[in-house]
Amino acid sequence: LAYCKSLPKAELHAHLNGSVSVRAIEKLIELRKRSEPDYKADDRVLSTAKAQDKIRTLADAFLMFPLIQALTQTSEAVTLATVEVISEFNDDNVKYLELRTTPRENTVTSMSKVDYIEAVLAGIARCSERLPIIVRLLLSIDRRQEVADASETVDLAIEFAKSKNARVVGVELSGDPKFDGRKFLPLFQKAREHGLKIALHLAESCDWMEELSEMLALPPDRIGHGTLLHNDPVHTAVIRENSIPLEICLTSNFICQTTKTFKDSHLDFWFSRKHPVCLCTDDQGVFDTYLSKEFEIASETFNLTKQDLFDTSLCGLRCGFAPKEELYAIERIWALFAKEHA
Template sequence: MPRPVTTLPKAHLHLHFTGSMRVETVRELAEKHHLRLPDALTTGYPPRLSARDERGWFRFQRLYDAARACVRDEADLRRIVREAALDDASEGSRWLEIQVDPTSYAPFVGGITPALEIVLDEAAVVSREGTTQVAVIVAASRIRHPLDARTLARLAAQHAGSDPGTVVGFGLSNDERRGVTAEFAPAFGIARRAGLALVPHAGELLGPTAVESTLEAIRPDRIGHGVRSVEDPRVLEQVAESGVALEVCPRSNVALGVYASTAEVPLRAIVEHGIPVALGADDPLLFGSRLADQYQLAREALGFTDDELATLARGSVTASCAPADVRAAALADIDTWLATPPTD
């Protein structure tokens, strides 16, 4: 019998704030605020998604926006952080870096600073109470002006730290077909000077050229997705030489139509090229798949052994911004998981 992936210690480095919500939570918040949800989040759940073209991305974004519109007060923000931590804890996650753009929630709590501070405060609270330690990545959006990204980078810098309940990284998300990556470089410069990890998205909806331009313009510590770097051996080698870790989200890749099946996700090619990998769930609300499911998919669809799953878990921990003691404990417990014979 294989060892359960839910007890494999790991870190979770690619989880979006709105996308982390339980579908039951979205429905309850919609009822609380007297909002109507699309059928895809009620009777038609889980939604059928694709982002291979603009129409498919628009539908994905519309559902995402509908869920985000249900988050309208401090209690809602705190609930999302708490439930994300609880869900991660149930799946063996020791360290969670949840990604949030406070701009989305600012109108309801008095601005981007209060929005971020609420999230940070709850992250600190749940970290003291539970087994999963929670830190925050502030993410700018590619569909907004690069000057907005600088504003967010300065805000992130003011709350920079290395402990739970602090900002540990700065990202760039949304449709990577929009915006010019190099124009966001000044924002990442602000984050770099504050000691934050640089963790932009690239190489899921666009091919290896997007990964290459991100490496050149931003010099990231990690790249969200990056899977399509395998389409160009030269770019794949660049990724390997850079030491950048890739946050691979298999279910996301399939749900958005990047690959037809999990078996096509090039996780093994990436790992065999010596590139560090951290598996992530991305947006469980819309993809119907949480963190442990990504490890199960690697096992069932890609043939990863328990030794290889342990290597992936180690990669997630070492690529994280977790404090040294959290890393050391998680790595030791990964060894214990692997050394313990599986039971019936």
């Protein structure tokens, strides 16, 4: 684990609200109590072994998210959550982080989607001043959303990508896989026409497998999970021809039982074909993990050498959505590490 910790890492698949740790949840509750002294949080968000105790399926995980989102309903709370999450990735020696989140409005607290995005960007800006970590943002479309709602998010992503230090670099599709994602395809086309990158959660469970051909035809710039894609030679061929990187989250897949054991993970299939994959945490708070641990699990499960781990980590950085010249500049950290550990 010491080597995995010391390795510079890039995290490309981290949902903001799912990444909030128990420690951060306690701070969010404290913040909430300042304006609502009698506020009582749901006991489930405070269980230290949340994932292991409560989550057995992807559907169980989806019950956790609203409990955390209930604590991030004001700009101040969203900024606090962002700062906490980034600080924890920084503590784990993550040098390049792409956070993703679904902009939400809240009529009770009068937080608009724009306020939400600005609150996340404020958290990123605060961390950028004091921590050696580069953070970029993807705006998420939730599969459950109406097209009009998602369309607003894409328009905001386009607008924010042009301004605000260009920290918004892409859009992504997530949310309950039981909902068909095809209705959002024109929106992703539009995002691409405006220079945004696209990541799609695909085939993470058996739900909506019939959408795959059309979704892959986009083609996305990266695939989230893609747990079951390697079972189909046609899909596999499209992914390989387009060299679409997969974001693989071992602990998340195992806890939700979308892969039965670590050994059964699709990571092996793509590794053995030298296809680009990025190890990621998905929801490090909910699944009680961190990126070094994901590297350690991969190393133990697939007998990876230090060089393999280094190459995987560098591959993660190279799959980032920031402009190539920026990623290239960050690569110097990896080069320095390689020199020191030669």
